Amino acid sequence: MGKGADIPRFKLNTGQYIPAIGLGTWQSKPGLVGEAVKTAIKVGYRHIDCAKAYGNEKEIGDALQDLFREGIVTRGDLWITSKLWNSDQHPDDVPKALAGSVERLQCGYLDLYLMHWPVALKKGAEGTAPEDFAPLDTKATWQAMEKCVESGGKTKAIGISNFSVEKTEKLLSYAKVVPAVNQVECHPVWQQKKLQPYLRSKGIHLSAYSPMGSGGSSFTEHIKVLDNPLLATLAKKYNKTPAEIALRWNVQLGHSVLPKSTNANRLEQNIDIFDFEISEEDMEKFNSIEQVRILRGDDMWVHDKNSPYKTVEELWDGDI
Amino acid sequence: MADAAIKLNSGHSMPVLGLGVWRADPGVLHNVVLQALKLGYRHFDCAADYKNEKELGVALAEGIGQGLVKREELFITTKLWNSDHGHVMEACKDSLKNLQIDYLDLYLIHFPIATRHTGIGTTESAKDVDGVLDIDVTISLETTWHAMEELVSAGLTKSIGISNYDIFLTRDCLAYAKIKPAVNQIETHPYFQRESLVQFCLKHGIAVTAHTPLGGGAANIEWFGAVSCLEDPILQGIARKYNKTPAQIALRWGVQRNTIVIPKSDKLERLKQNRDIFDFKLDDEDMKTIKSIDKRLRTNDPTRFWNINLFA
Numbered sequence: 001m002g003k004g005a006d007i008p009r010f011k012l013n014t015g016q017y018i019p020a021i022g023l024g025t026w027q028s029k030p031g032l033v034g035e036a037v038k039t040a041i042k043v044g045y046r047h048i049d050c051a052k053a054y055g056n057e058k059e060i061g062d063a064l065q066d067l068f069r070e071g072i073v074t075r076g077d078l079w080i081t082s083k084l085w086n087s088d089q090h091p092d093d094v095p096k097a098l099a100g101s102v103e104r105l106q107c108g109y110l111d112l113y114l115m116h117w118p119v120a121l122k123k124g125a126e127g128t129a130p131e132d133f134a135p136l137d138t139k140a141t142w143q144a145m146e147k148c149v150e151s152g153g154k155t156k157a158i159g160i161s162n163f164s165v166e167k168t169e170k171l172l173s174y175a176k177v178v179p180a181v182n183q184v185e186c187h188p189v190w191q192q193k194k195l196q197p198y199l200r201s202k203g204i205h206l207s208a209y210s211p212m213g214s215g216g217s218s219f220t221e222h223i224k225v226l227d228n229p230l231l232a233t234l235a236k237k238y239n240k241t242p243a244e245i246a247l248r249w250n251v252q253l254g255h256s257v258l259p260k261s262t263n264a265n266r267l268e269q270n271i272d273i274f275d276f277e278i279s280e281e282d283m284e285k286f287n288s289i290e291q292v293r294i295l296r297g298d299d300m301w302v303h304d305k306n307s308p309y310k311t312v313e314e315l316w317d318g319d320i
Numbered sequence: 321m322a323d324a325a326i327k328l329n330s331g332h333s334m335p336v337l338g339l340g341v342w343r344a345d346p347g348v349l350h351n352v353v354l355q356a357l358k359l360g361y362r363h364f365d366c367a368a369d370y371k372n373e374k375e376l377g378v379a380l381a382e383g384i385g386q387g388l389v390k391r392e393e394l395f396i397t398t399k400l401w402n403s404d405h406g407h408v409m410e411a412c413k414d415s416l417k418n419l420q421i422d423y424l425d426l427y428l429i430h431f432p433i434a435t436r437h438t439g440i441g442t443t444e445s446a447k448d449v450d451g452v453l454d455i456d457v458t459i460s461l462e463t464t465w466h467a468m469e470e471l472v473s474a475g476l477t478k479s480i481g482i483s484n485y486d487i488f489l490t491r492d493c494l495a496y497a498k499i500k501p502a503v504n505q506i507e508t509h510p511y512f513q514r515e516s517l518v519q520f521c522l523k524h525g526i527a528v529t530a531h532t533p534l535g536g537g538a539a540n541i542e543w544f545g546a547v548s549c550l551e552d553p554i555l556q557g558i559a560r561k562y563n564k565t566p567a568q569i570a571l572r573w574g575v576q577r578n579t580i581v582i583p584k585s586d587k588l589e590r591l592k593q594n595r596d597i598f599d600f601k602l603d604d605e606d607m608k609t610i611k612s613i614d615k616r617l618r619t620n621d622p623t624r625f626w627n628i629n630l631f632a
């Protein structure tokens with residue numbers, strides 16, 4: 001159950017179906033990510049979440065080639081997402097960056113290409129230092145993204161990531177192609193209570209990143225989503241792990257989830273969420289969890305002079 | 321084990337199941353073809369207009385090189401584009417070059433219409449100043465057909481045929497043909513059954529290939545706003561009864577009514593599924609029930625691209 005072709009899917013405003021679970025690949029280490037992709041696909045994942053910024057697309061592409069050669073899956077069986085990095089936001093660079101991801105991933109086309117952040121960096125900028133910022137022109141960037149889904153483009157759908165309600169609203173004021181997806185942090189401790197209903201009303205699918213709270217990443221040492229007592233209680237009740245409860249909660253809200261792991265056991269565990277259902281009553285209980293945004297981005301995207309966002313409130317339009 | 325095949329009026333045999341390759345994503349088809357060969361697909365339906373003869377050719381050559389298959393076990397179809405009716409020999413040779421083979425198993429006239437020539441193999445649908453498809457009214461289909469016949473004598477193709485011909489045009493072709501068309505490839509599926517045309521062809525020894533045998537699935541919903549027979553509740557009910565999918569029922573029905581089916585998929589799971597139709601038989605009752613769901617619905621109508629309704 002819940003393997004390969006049977007993975008539940010959500011319909012996007014483009015008519016395409018995105019598999020409800022995708023493999024996250026941020027901070028998946030070189031030398032490990034290729035194996036993780038192979039294991040994931042063998043245990044039933046059909047969706048991989050990538051980005052140029054993760055620096056591991058080539059290794060993922062090599063793994064895909066092995067899988068295609070071995071006849072485990074074909075490209076068409078898979079959903080592959082990648083993201084436009086902030087230093088490629090100039091309209092001329094958008095199709096080139098897309099082609100670059102497709103080339104590294106060796107997958108012919110993407111199913112979804114996202115604007116990674118509502119932040120622009122200078123072309124070729126390696127880091128996120130104050131001098132790396134470039135003036136933000138989201139409209140021009142989005143119009144270049146729109147060209148990428150025209151016939152002959154290398155992606156089947158386009159979307160955004162890390163856009164607040166206000167930033168999404170502004171984009172919709174000029175967008176000819178409505179984003180198919182907004183990929184944002186979403187888990188029981190940061191539920192996107194404001195963004196969720198807004199996206200639903202606009203027909204934009206919410207894809208949940210860091211669905212387990214990003215575990216051991218350096219940004220979040222102090223908050224452990226999976227240690228939340230409600231997750232422990234429900235895990236016991238449903239005979240599942242806290243991670244599975246957290247993932248299932250998102251899926252039941254209609255969000256695709258992108259758990260990252262490079263560990264074979266955890267990869268299998270994280271996809272084993274389609275054989276049970278959290279009751280309505282238990283879903284209600286998540287409402288009482290205290291809310292904290294974990295990936296705040298203030299150390300990267302907020303700068304009193306160079307960034308368009310002088311404060312973390314401006315980055316998220318107060319939704320923190 | 322070789323696939324079920326039927327004998328054409330040319331004396332050659334043709335597998336009743338093939339892989340259609342229209343709209344396969346460039347760069348992706350290559351692996352699909354290799355996997356299809358491993359699964360046992362031997363019949364491939366291509367066309368110059370699909371602009372992927374080269375990719376198919378590279379993949380088939382690789383399959384042959386790897387020992388997966390021999391050329392003589394393959395059945396390769398491609399099609400003459402509308403803009404090349406006045407250049408049949410050159411167009412066929414161009415396709416052979418692209419496909420890296422020295423003969424075709426079947427060469428079809430893609431549509432019963434000639435349009436402005438734009439250069440061999442460019443397969444354009446050039447528009448006139450009024451924005452409508454630039455139709456060439458100087459070449460008759462009879463002339464085109466006689467040029468097709470020459471390909472057989474020249475050894476460039478084993479069989480020749482027609483595509484998208486109705487009863488009127490098929491009858492006419494039978495009248496002027498020195499070599500009878502071996503195949504008429506037409507759109508037909510449970511929502512567009514065209515029983516009269518199918519029976520007319522079969523009666524006159526012309527095999528019928530069902531293009532769009534799944535009604536075009538999701539692709540024709542997206543491209544043409546079609547209604548998909550795969551979502552038909554009756555077909556779904558029959559699928560449950562045989563423990564098969566609606567796609568398998570549609571294909572099995574096609575085979576049981578003596579047509580050749582060429583479903584397209586780029587998904588390994590579906591490539592397997594679409595072949596897995598030879599271990600069961602639809603009973604007469606179910607064949608009749610399927611007959612009753614016909615909607616006479618053409619799902620693939622190029623009017624959108626040509627600004628003229630050729631089926632008017």
Ligand SMILES: NC(=O)c1ccc[n+]([C@@H]2O[C@H](COP(=O)([O-])OP(=O)(O)OC[C@H]3O[C@@H](n4cnc5c(N)ncnc54)[C@H](OP(=O)(O)O)[C@@H]3O)[C@@H](O)[C@H]2O)c1
Nearest residue numbers: 024025026209210211212213214215216243259260261262
């Ligand atoms: N658009 C964006 O800006 C953005 C931002 C962040 C993330 N993302 C995407 O979302 C994906 C997921 O987010 P994330 O990587 O931040 O965090 P996450 O998936 O919430 O958590 C990953 C961490 O949890 C651990 N883990 C995995 N399965 C577990 C389980 N069953 N029980 C306990 N721990 C488990 C992983 O370690 P092991 O690997 O050792 O299992 C890793 O340390 C990313 O990989 C990326 O693709 C996108």
Ligand SMILES: NC(=O)c1ccc[n+]([C@@H]2O[C@H](COP(=O)([O-])OP(=O)(O)OC[C@H]3O[C@@H](n4cnc5c(N)ncnc54)[C@H](OP(=O)(O)O)[C@@H]3O)[C@@H](O)[C@H]2O)c1
Nearest residue numbers: 340341342531532533534535536537539567583584585586
């Ligand atoms: N002579 C002509 O004028 C003409 C015109 C049209 C077509 N053709 C030929 O006929 C072939 C087939 O026609 P077609 O590709 O238009 O339509 P089709 O084969 O009837 O349907 C293909 C569609 O159905 C989906 N599909 C395939 N297997 C499926 C399954 N088991 N379950 C559910 N969906 C499934 C495919 O998606 P996935 O790929 O995502 O699986 C695709 O969207 C063409 O490739 C071409 O060779 C000829």
